[in-house]
Amino acid sequence: MTRMTHENSMTKQSRFWSLTAMLGAGALALTACGGDGESDASSGGDGDLDEVSLMLNWYPYGEHAPYYYGVDEGIFEDHGIDLEIQAGQGSTRTVQAIGTGEADFGWADTAPLMSNIDQGVSVKSVGVFLQTTPSAVQFFSDSGIEEPADLEGKTIAVSAGDAPTSTFPQYLEEAGVDADAVNQQNLDPAGKVSAVISGQVDGLIGFAHDQGPQIEDESGDDVSYLRYSDVGLNFYSNGLLASQSTIDDDSDLVERMVAATSEAFDAAVEDPEAAAGAMEGEDPQLPAQSVVVEQWKQTSEILTTENSEGEAPGWNAAEDWENTISVMAEAELIDEEKPVETYYDDSFAPEGE
Secondary structure (H helix, E strand, O other): OOOOOOOOOOOOHHHHHHHHHHHHHHHHHHHHHOOOOOOOOOOOOOOOOEEEEEEOOOOOOHHHHHHHHHHHOOHHHHOOEEEEEEOOOOHHHHHHHHHOOOOOEEEEEHHHHHHHHHOOOOEEEEEEOOOOOOEEEEEEOOOOOOOHHHHOOOEEEEOOOOHHHHOHHHHHHHHOOOHHHOEEEEOOHHHHHHHHHHOOOOEEEEEHHHHHHHHHHHHOOOEEEEEHHHHOOOOOOEEEEEEHHHHHHOHHHHHHHHHHHHHHHHHHHHOHHHHHHOOOOOOOOOOOHHHHHHHHHHHHOOOOOOOOOOOOOOOOOHHHHHHHHHHHHHOOOOOOOOOHHHOEOHHHOOOOO
16 A cells, blocks of 8 residues: 655745645545545555554464565555554454454354354454364374274363364264273463474374474374364364444455455465465464475465365355354353354455455
8 A cells, every 4th residue: 555645846825725625625634535434445546555453362373474474575555455464362362352442353163253252242254264173182193093983991181161072072983983992181272282293292282283293393203183074073273253332343354354364375386495484483383384384384284274275265065054053062162052153244254366
C-alpha cells in the first residue's frame, strides 16, 4: 500500500490553497461514502495499512511458518494488513484472549475453541487450516512398537484435558486395543517430551508435526508414529478465529485476513525451506532451523481432507465440521452436538485461484 503525499510542486500560494481546499473536500466526500464502519485498506487502494495482531497457540514453531513467510513476501501487506505475530500460551488462553479483545485474531486448536464457545466466550472459527488431525502416539523407532496392539503393557505420557488425550480412548477402540491394557502417565506438554527422551515412558500422545521432529533433534534417534487418522479417526485441529464483535463490526478485515492467510499457506507449501527460513531469529524459543523445516513439511501434509482436496487452504467442508463436533461430543470435550454455525462462520471461506 502507498501513503498519500502532499503536493509540493506549486509555487503560487493561491494555487496551493485552492488545491488544498479541493483535497479537503474530496477527503470529506470519501469519508461520507465509507460510513459503514468497514476498513478501506483493501488491496489496490490508497491509505494506511490496518495494524492487526495475531496471537498464536504457543511459542512459534514450524506450523506457523506461513504467517512469517506471508509477512516477508508482502502477502498480508497486499491485503492491507500490517501483521504483528504474538506468541501464545496454549490454545485455551488464546481463545479467551481473542474473546476479551487482547488480540485481533487467534490461531488455536478447534477442540478448546468449541469448549470455550459453549462456555460463553464470544468467538468463532473463520477457517480451520489443519484439517487432518496431527494427533498421534509418538515413540522411538527402536522401541518395539510397530502397530496399535504393541501399546498393550506400555506406558504412554498424556496431558489430561487436551484433544489428543481425550480422544485416545476412541483411537484405541478404533484400533481394537483394550484401553485398560495401556498405562497412561499424566504429564504437562514439556514434561512429556523429556520423559520420552529419558526413557521414563515408552511414548507420548500429542501432535506428530510438533513434538516428533523436536524429539528427533534432541535425542538423535528416529521417531515413529501411530496416527489417529490411520484408523479412521479424524477431527479438525488448528485454525484462525476472531471475536464475534470483529466479525460483526469489520467483516471486510476478517475477509482480508482469511484470504491473506490462505495465500500465505499456499506460498509456504510451494517453498517450505524459504517459509521456514522466514522464521529464523524471530523468537528465542524457536527450535533449530532443521526442526522448523521438518515441522512445516509435516504440517503441509495435513491441510486437507478428502472433502476439501483441491480447495484453497482454509476452505472448510460442512461434513468435516459435523464429524469434528460428533467426535468432540463423544470425547466429552463439549456437552452435546450443536449446529456447525455455533462454532464456524463460513462467510469468509477463501476462494481458489
